[in-house]
Amino acid sequence: MTNYELVYFELNGRAGGIRLFLDFLQVPFTDTRIPRQDWPTLKPKIKFGQIPVLKILDKGIELPQSVAILRYLATKHGGLGETPEDNAIIDSFADLIQDTIIAVRPWIWSITKNLGEEEQTKQYKETLIPVIKDNFVPPFLKQLKENGSGFLVGKKPTWIDFMLADVVDRVDKIIPPDGKDFIAPLVSHRDKVFSLPNLEKRLEDRKQYIF
Amino acid sequence: MTNYELVYFELNGRAGGIRLFLDFLQVPFTDTRIPRQDWPTLKPKIKFGQIPVLKILDKGIELPQSVAILRYLATKHGGLGETPEDNAIIDSFADLIQDTIIAVRPWIWSITKNLGEEEQTKQYKETLIPVIKDNFVPPFLKQLKENGSGFLVGKKPTWIDFMLADVVDRVDKIIPPDGKDFIAPLVSHRDKVFSLPNLEKRLEDRKQYIF
Structure with missing residues (x-):
């Protein structure tokens, strides 16, 4: 059971850096990949109508925007700057x-x-x-x-x-x-x-x- | 003598929220406004070739990107979230x-x-x-x-x-x-x-x- 679910397409795209960073940090996550044809059905249910979204399961939070996701992961698991x-x-x-x-x-x-x-x-x-x-x-x-x-x-x-x-x-x-x-x-x-x-x-x- | 110089056009634009936030925080700053006709000369000398830029004088840092500027000011002077x-x-x-x-x-x-x-x-x-x-x-x-x-x-x-x-x-x-x-x-x-x-x-x- 992981605490994170990353939802994106079967693509590198705006999830590419996030997946690499999670692996580097050795933070396990569920890597959910949405088929293109499912997107129109999913879009209205997703915060901002955008993916990637990081679901932070223990907090019940859906976090959109790839840069906000990277910064949040660094804040929690390491990889911020020093000052x-x-x-x-x-x-x-x-x-x-x-x-x-x-x-x-x-x-x-x-x-x-x-x-x-x-x-x-x-x-x-x-x-x-x-x-x-x-x-x-x-x-x-x-x-x-x-x-x-x-x-x-x-x-x-x-x-x-x-x-x-x-x-x-x-x-x-x-x-x-x-x-x-x-x-x-x-x-x-x-x-x-x-x-x-x-x-x-x-x-x-x-x-x-x-x- | 202020520690910050905010450089932007004689406009609200991408500096509008920053100026308001600095006033709210009661952080004094030099509010430099570039005439449009001076921009082509200034652009190549500015980090990323973009304004607004916040000059952080005591650190000798030129910080571009309006959102990065707002977040930095909040980190230093108050106005971040609690978690x-x-x-x-x-x-x-x-x-x-x-x-x-x-x-x-x-x-x-x-x-x-x-x-x-x-x-x-x-x-x-x-x-x-x-x-x-x-x-x-x-x-x-x-x-x-x-x-x-x-x-x-x-x-x-x-x-x-x-x-x-x-x-x-x-x-x-x-x-x-x-x-x-x-x-x-x-x-x-x-x-x-x-x-x-x-x-x-x-x-x-x-x-x-x-x-």
Whole structure:
């Protein structure tokens, strides 16, 4: 009997970093995966009408929003920063990742809605690459360089490292080898996070997903 | 000499809730307002290229992202929830507000980019109203009803009350009187927050802004 049920689709998506973080923390959870066709029936019953949702069973709480879930798990089980300032910096980078995911949505839609190769190539070049190259990568690189420990904030892994590594892993899968010099240092960070203990099984499982 | 400098435009916008919260906490700050025409020069020098930014002068830290700023101020000066679960619920509602602001962006753009009355009316009807009515208002109403204190979480005002009241105040200004029955309970919440101590001067100042 676990105390947590994580409800999401049969996808990596916005649950990817959460699943990795739970495994790292060795916190057992029920990993419920909703088939796409069941979503319209489930949606009206779920808080905010959104997944992922973390059900905190001993408190009778349904917690939506992936970043709120990661921060809550860190508060309860470890993986916060060491000072209020570290936590504020972690929070600001988490919100930058959220902004980035939203900014590249036209490109994601071009694929998930099957808008054809021409539109996908257009969105790839005009949306994905500029957003990742100009807005996303530079602040993370600067932070990693200034922090110097190999993790984003402080000396130990915190929840933002899992959120970042999860997203960079997807970007790395998508960008062709000849175009990804500019994310190489973030791929090194991902590799460092992915080599932390307790993640092997999850990393094997997630290989099947593009998103 | 204050320890904080808040940098933003001569607007309410994403600094509105922060300014109110700082006044409520009686935390003095330098309220720097950048003229629009100076933004292109300033942008490359600012962390994430985004404002608002809170400069935490005694730590030499530049903190971007409005929600991270509110949470940090609450951590340092009061206005967090009382339990990890309360804080997680607060966080999830903050992210719901962020999602809402992004979802209504086509409507905001129709006004700020002067796209003409026809497009503005279309975006008002097809974007603003459905998002506010269907996705935004119901979860907040449910939470206020279940919590019962008049504030969103727990018995006392927390930072999310200021974030919500600030946004609802703008929605209330924009929606014509005959169409806003559905936000009336959130307007009552705003009125409760706006009647808290130390806010009079700020409330007078912000009247000049639509956004």
